[in-house]
Amino acid sequence: MSQKLTVVGGGMVAHRLIEALLDRDTEQAWQIDLFCEEPVAPYDRVALTSYFSGNSPEDLLLGDADLAADPRVTVHLGGTVTALDTEARTVSTAAGVHGFDALVLATGSSAFVPPVAGSDLPGAFVYRTVQDVQDLEAWVLARQGRPLTGVVVGGGLLGLEAAGALHGLGVRATVVEFADRLMPLQVDEGGGAALRRIIEGLGVEVRTSAASAALHAGAGGEVAAMELADGTKIEADVVVFATGVRPRDELAREAGLVIGERGGVVVDDGCATVVPEVYAVGEVACIQGRTWGLVGPGNTMAEVVVDRLLGGEATFPGADTSTKLKLLGVDVASFGDAFAETPGALEVVYADPVAGVYKKLVVSDDAKTLLGGILVGDASSYASLRPMLGAELGSDPNAWLLPEGSGAPVTGQLPDAATVCSCNNVTAGTIRCAVTDEGCTDLGAVKACTKAGTSCGSCLPLVKNLVNTELEKSGVEVSNALCEHFAFSRAQLFDIVSVTGLRNFSEIIASHGTGRGCDICRPVVASILASLGTGHVLDKDQARLQDTNDHVMANLQKDGTYSVVPRVPAGEITPEGLIAIGQVAHDFGLYTKITGGQRIDLFGARLEQLPAIWKRLVDAGFESGHAYGKSLRTVKSCVGSTWCRYGVQDSVGMAVELELRYRGLRAPHKLKLGVSGCARECAEARGKDVGVIATDNGWNLYVGGNGGFTPRHAVLFAEDLDTETLVRTIDRFLMYYVRTADRLQRTAPWVEAHGIEAIREVILEDSLGICADLDAAMAAHVGSYCDEWAATLADPDKLAQFVSFVNDPEASDPDLAYVEERGQRRPATASERTLIAGPTLEVRA
């Protein structure tokens, strides 16, 4: 016969407990009664704030399946337990008295409101339940129509979330914090200063070292202002208290259970109270001498109790208090010994006040072991760092803090015991095990099996990394599917298209994919088709595949206008050419700038102006610079032997030749080349995908250089080549890359993935026997090149799409607005726009 378990409180931890029990209680030993004071089934309190970004209370409900649907569970919604009799083993609700064999108190906490006068005025709220956020929203919405101000008391995690919510509702919020900085429990002085700048940058005011003294009512009896201890008053149409929580231990108190000094039901390491078979879990429990205001430790307690109910002996191992602020646009994380309280601990700090970044790592006295840290402004390394707590960093701590170090690959070194997901207490070992022993073959399966990554999600990048590494190790092919529509990588798709001869997207997706495609696979197919020489980017059904940049052959700017970049091979330009570009810019009112690629960018062209601008440029002898395409951008050159005292070869001539040869070549990502006239390397050729450096005997060829996010120097590929060999080698290198690289993979990571030696064998020794094929493909490209813009101008059908509005071809976007700065115009900012209001500044046709 089954026993009766009563769970008091239907919060997050109770939910976890019941879910785990249902799962593990294969003998059906337990029948469960769940009493919920709130009128809703257990929901995700951690995600409460997402209510303001459109998540309905239903969206917040926890779990895939309805607990109540399980015959072993009876859910009593609105069933507040009013008394607990531990002798008679009964609980009472308004509906009657219920007996139990075992009881779990999971009553959580209530929001604490400090005893200030007026805290009960209409318009003063707390921030804990769905009801709270609904009331708050209704209050604000009812008063909309005039500028509203609000005060959030408390500058901790919860207060900042509440301030974000008010801000989102259009309320000008001020955060009042008693301590001398925001999030005093999580961040130190430096972090607090950086955080403050970020929060203020959002338009939220911050008052630190300030105590609230009283709330004052206005004429209508509603809250109107908050008075601080120093006498200043802040106007407020709404006040939110986020000043901490108090455990809801009232039932336990009356039942005579032991209560902690600061509240909470005292339990042993097995989560049991003084009364046998009566447990407490979650925020109401005082375990190891303290209460825990986080869901992670609560979930661990739930698992402990489930184990005990099933005859096990699990104990609470302690918990991680790492936290990450969930506020859009504000990156804050704090973990481990963030305040360096461990004897001998060292602090390594990186701060960039301009970028608003503050990062600190706390390490052991030998600078090897990670003890804790604080990340403000850029918490991207949080997911990788947190699980390293207590482990050796394996490299100089600085490497983790510098911007380039943020992606430091570490998953290989993670000890099995490291907690990867602190919300759900999942270790690296458990995740590895899910792959090796439980047969999970993708991230989704691992999430479902281990629950890792299912709460706040901040650990997902790391979980994914671990899963992939483990899959690879066990020889399983990691899915390299492009997107949900194609199960192939770009390289595989390239082969399919090239072999099948299919030349339009509809056929390709019908025979090798599913659905309608998306913004990932469509441009990839467009690029493959272009590499295979299928004609103009706007031909036939290719137009629908192109990203807007390729579609209109210009680069989209932040205000919806475009930039225009004519090709200037090698950066060499005649005075007449300069004048022509200048004249066009002048006549169309375009902002001009010399780019980092040795040419001129003209910004602010409206869609309907592009053909007229290009007509003028083409007439002046210019052609598309493909600044928009995943294709050759520029071949940067230095002035070389023609003028330079030290030059040993004509680098400009070589750069012009290369730029004209590869212009228009569509690739997995953009391509940049550089040619320097001597080893002084003024063209920075080693920062390019292909770098050529003159030697006394010819040219040295370097490949795989990259600027951008992960800078890399190109590596020497071949030495002292004559011009013909040089060009042939570059031809092959580029074509091989075009055919085999992944989507958006530049040559640097591609070279790394294939290995420079292997590429050398393919290209210099023809180990695959494909060189003739590569040569032919490049010859076809060079032979068929024509300027996309000149072709477009000659085709009325293609020109028809260059209008802002089909029903008013002359009209331009009426929302565009500009201001003048340093003698040129630029898009008005949002605040400048409101100033300009009404008619926009004049723009020339």
Add this chain to the structure above:
Amino acid sequence: MTVRMGGGGWVSVCTKKQLIPERGVAVLVKDQQVALFRVTNAEGEEFVYAVGHRDPFADANVIARGIVGSVGQGEDQRDTVASPMYKHVFDLRTGECLTDPSGRLPVYRTWIAGGVVYVHPEPVDVPALVAS
């Protein structure tokens, strides 16, 4: 399927021929900028979706220049457009943003008669989905 609401107010904006299959165009409808997309489903039925042209995340009028696509399969397939600015993906039928629920596009009713596309300037709450 043809949904027609009473009350008049429909504005003719262009011919169906001016709509490029699977690609958007923008039209002005009584001072509102509206993006139209002509899409054919697996059964060969053609739809014209109308949503706001303004990308709520970028505050720029660019939605019509996004890439049309789909999310999900079979019964659950939803037609989408990815904004060219920051690649937010919107459900063309409901205007919901699938990548960030904090933004959405207004949705308009369309009606095609005699090769002419009409748009109702009043945005709707319910999915408006009209075939030729």
